[in-house]
Amino acid sequence: MPEADDDLEASGDSTQPLIMTRAIGFNGSVHEGLKVHKDGIHIIYPMGSALIVGNIKTHKQVILSGHSNTITCVEMSPTGRFLASGQANHMGFKANVCIWDFDKRALYGRHALHKVKVEAVTFSHNEKYCCSMGGQDDGSVVIYDMAAQRPLCGLQVPRTVQGVTTKFVALNTRDDIFLALGDGVIRVWEFKAEENRLAYRNCCLGLIRRQIECVKVDHEDRFIYCGSRSGDITQVELDYNEVGSVEPRIVDSVGRYLKTETQQQNESCWFGHGVTAIFLPKNKSHTIFIGTGSGWVYEVQVKRVPVKNPVRSRHGVTRTEPRPQNVMDPIRKAQLFGEITTIFPVLEKKAVYVATSASSIHRLNSDNWAHYELIFTTNHNAVLGVNFPNDFSGVFATAGQDYVRLWSAVDGREMLRLNVANTTCTVVDFMKDGHSILSGVFDVEVYSEWSLSFISWRLGTHVLVGMIQWFIEFIIEFIEFIIEFIEFTSRELEVRWYVEFAAPLNGIIALFMPSENEAWTL
Secondary structure: OHHHHHHHHHHOOOOOOOOOOOOOOOOOOOOOOOEEOOOOOEEEEEEOOEEEEEEOOOOOEEEEEOOOOOEEEEEEOOOOOEEEEEEEOOOOOEEEEEEEEOOOOEEEEEEEEEEOEEEEEEEOOOOOEEEEEEOOOOOEEEEEEOOOOEEEEEEEOOOOOOOOEEEEEEOOOOOOEEEEEEEOOEEEEEEEOOOOEEEEEEOOOOOOOOEEEEEEEOOOOOEEEEEEOOOOEEEEEOOOOOOOOOOOEEEEEOOOEOOOOOOOOOOOOOOOOOEEEEEOOOOOOOEEEEEEOOOEEEEEEEEEEEEEEEEEOOOOOEEEEEEEEEEEEEEEEEEOOOOEEEEEEEHHHOEEEEEEOOOEEEEEEOOOOOOEEEEEEOOOOOEEEEEOOOOOOOEEEEEEEEEEEEEEOOOOOEEEEEEEEEEEEEEEEEOOOOOEEEEEEOOOOOEEEEEOOOEEEEOOEEEEOOOHHHHHHHHHHHHHHHHHHHHHHOOOOOOEEEEEEEEOOEEEEEEEOOOOOOEEEO
16 A cells, blocks of 8 residues: 555646535525525525525525535524524534624634534524524523624423424514424523523413414514414514513414405415415514415415304304404415425515425515516435536536426526426436437336427527427428328328327327338328
């Protein structure tokens, strides 16, 4: 071995590390993982073990690397100066919390005081503290001093305490109160700076049991709104805006929304597949943005209206009595593909950014949700094949479950998406002329040839001409076929012909003669 090393040194051969210039990916399954900066130009999102800072206009990105495993939570400070991210790790190993300086695009501080997984991170309203919460195997909360760049204290919840918390939020007017919520539990954490210690207490929920998926605190710290898997939103009175605090209590469940005239009477008024994302805008009172597990995005107005509820008397007589109840009146709605994991309105830009579990980022116009823009998308499953065309590096194709995608290598945007439903493409390749893509699926028996005749490359750029040109060429070829067919039948031969399509963009027409074992393919 020493002789081999001497030979390498003598030959002058040296290796240099590869520098990553661009990454195409987005972990859309991280709840509240998409953040839009205060400047309205940059977006922050996780991709594996890296945190991506992307520019919406120029499509440039900066990759922040500091984690050793998959990022599980992302948070941005109220002013946008700092970013925080936590990760998951293998059983028995520590999980890191990284704090980033947004302006410098560099690591500001970190600690590894949690085990296995960091469930959530949050900043205090004055950016004095960064507080993190561990997962089910850890159960601890750590306070990090942003000025001193070191952890102050931490406390682990005993395993005898019932309830698993998955969400962690800070208040908007106090920096010493934090809320942890989860499966049937709401826990209030208080940081006592003079004693440098943490204390917690659980809230009494009574008979209400909810699996909380998302939570937001109003801007006066009077109420918190908790979205649940049951499809409703629980309103909890907090009243922590003053030093003399009271015990939180549940006020109402405001999950139902008003039926419209087009809805059937037996149609459910609950949000399908649960409420997975929620946002409370500052300048719109009683307005809530809601995302559901079925892919619907709502902007609703909370109203208090009398609702008729059945009441049974002592004598067994059932009657309906109007009772005031908080209901939601949908103002506008839109449906996307996948579970809604993040809603981030930027009202100054009249835009609503939405992230889905299908690893897509959409931008909705705050005035009209009928038409929305796809900002970014990527593969939400494993990429099983990748290939470049012959003598051209401007584009490349990827293969995976249900899709074959064509990407631009310049800015990382998706150029074309070919749907291969209920199949898994394992390999993809270009024809030598660059006009077709050949993909192989998992069963090793079926191959699909996708025509790309409507894509032309000129001077290293790609131009999508559209399907109109292909349709005109198909009509011309079909007319020529009819003329040849009439000439062929004039010879008084019995001809059986079949028409079949081998691919959505490649038509194949075959002629079979009964007397001879011949066939012509046009």
